[in-house]
Amino acid sequence: MDFAMLAVIVLAGLVGPLLAYPRRWHVPVVIGPLIMGIILGTTGVGYLDFSEPTFTFLAQIGFGLVMFVAGTQVPVRDGDLRQSLGRGAARAALVGAGSAVLGVVLATVFGTGHAALYAVLMASSSALLILPIISSLNLDGPQVLALLPQVAIADAACIVALPLVIDPPQVGRALRGAVAVILMGASLFVVLSLLERRGYRHRLHHVSEERHFALELRISLMILFSLAAVASGSNVSIMLAGFVFGLAVALVGEPRRLARQLFAVTEGFFGPLFFVWLGSSLDLRALGTRPTLILLGLLLGVGAVLSHSLAGLTGQPLSLSSLATAQLGVPVAAATLGTSLNVLAPGESAALVLGALVTIVAATIAGGLAARRQRVSTDREP
Numbered sequence: 001m002d003f004a005m006l007a008v009i010v011l012a013g014l015v016g017p018l019l020a021y022p023r024r025w026h027v028p029v030v031i032g033p034l035i036m037g038i039i040l041g042t043t044g045v046g047y048l049d050f051s052e053p054t055f056t057f058l059a060q061i062g063f064g065l066v067m068f069v070a071g072t073q074v075p076v077r078d079g080d081l082r083q084s085l086g087r088g089a090a091r092a093a094l095v096g097a098g099s100a101v102l103g104v105v106l107a108t109v110f111g112t113g114h115a116a117l118y119a120v121l122m123a124s125s126s127a128l129l130i131l132p133i134i135s136s137l138n139l140d141g142p143q144v145l146a147l148l149p150q151v152a153i154a155d156a157a158c159i160v161a162l163p164l165v166i167d168p169p170q171v172g173r174a175l176r177g178a179v180a181v182i183l184m185g186a187s188l189f190v191v192l193s194l195l196e197r198r199g200y201r202h203r204l205h206h207v208s209e210e211r212h213f214a215l216e217l218r219i220s221l222m223i224l225f226s227l228a229a230v231a232s233g234s235n236v237s238i239m240l241a242g243f244v245f246g247l248a249v250a251l252v253g254e255p256r257r258l259a260r261q262l263f264a265v266t267e268g269f270f271g272p273l274f275f276v277w278l279g280s281s282l283d284l285r286a287l288g289t290r291p292t293l294i295l296l297g298l299l300l301g302v303g304a305v306l307s308h309s310l311a312g313l314t315g316q317p318l319s320l321s322s323l324a325t326a327q328l329g330v331p332v333a334a335a336t337l338g339t340s341l342n343v344l345a346p347g348e349s350a351a352l353v354l355g356a357l358v359t360i361v362a363a364t365i366a367g368g369l370a371a372r373r374q375r376v377s378t379d380r381e382p
Helices: 003-013 015-020 031-040 053-072 079-083 085-110 115-123 127-136 142-166 168-197 200-211 215-232 238-252 256-281 284-289 291-314 318-323 329-341 348-380
Strands: none
Touching (some): 003 015, 003 031, 003 256, 015 031, 031 256, 031 348, 053 127, 053 215, 053 238, 053 329, 079 085, 085 115, 085 142, 085 291, 115 142, 115 291, 115 348, 127 142, 127 318, 127 348, 142 168, 142 329, 168 200, 168 215, 168 238, 200 215, 200 256, 215 238, 238 329, 256 329, 284 291, 291 318, 291 348, 318 348, 329 348
């Protein structure tokens, strides 16, 4: 890793906003750096070496920050969301049951033995992707409101479950690590709530802003890296550490200044770097030598759409159930963790990401259909 390579990585990250700029396309900003990573990495010209220690370490920091931001964006303090919690939990459970069946079918057909992993992937939803789509399309109404707890529950449950299913022989160690991270997150929530109620956080914020100390950002990064140390030491994805800390902050209420600072650090550098690294680590040539893996990736995406459509049995419109299929963090973590643990077949990690891309396309189309339906419904009102 040198400054020339770092400049190329940052330049590659700029492709994300370029592709996402046309609003009518609804292309997630992460797609650009992911594609550039594929071009510059293992599959393409080979300029970027994903195994380079410094590059890998910076990417892990980026992943932790991306998932921290994702956790802070879950609307856990929304009173209306809490009222819809029961229905959202029931729908998430229904989707999970359908995903379990499809996971067994896919693992049996392709002979991978990863039924539980596929089930978790297909059941997951990404609040990081879905919430911006809802916001950009101005989707609202009771059905949209009921979708939010479903997405939040699926996102959180699958993030916790992934370390337990990715490497079954090490499930005991992963379970202990996951419990430790979750307990630390719960303790953080208690401490942060106490500091908030007694006004200490506000005083710290005032001093930090007045003296330009950036104390909230420094303390947040220290806590995140501490959780990441516990997670990485027990074969648990850094994804869980970032998401749990993000949820704790969201439950207390994230200060706007801290949100802006974290957005700048994450979206300005570490986030794009992570997705460039991820793209560089994917070996799409292995998909070419094993075409069945291409089919596996496509079927994982289609299976996610089918399993989420089961929520329609409870009255959820198909456009919204398809919107809930959008996945990012869990498939990315599965590909990253699976590669580092050597538990995936050559090219299988690329198949997992391909499945995620299928769900993003489906969710983008579904979001447009939901917006159109909402406009038609509004026009018909007297």
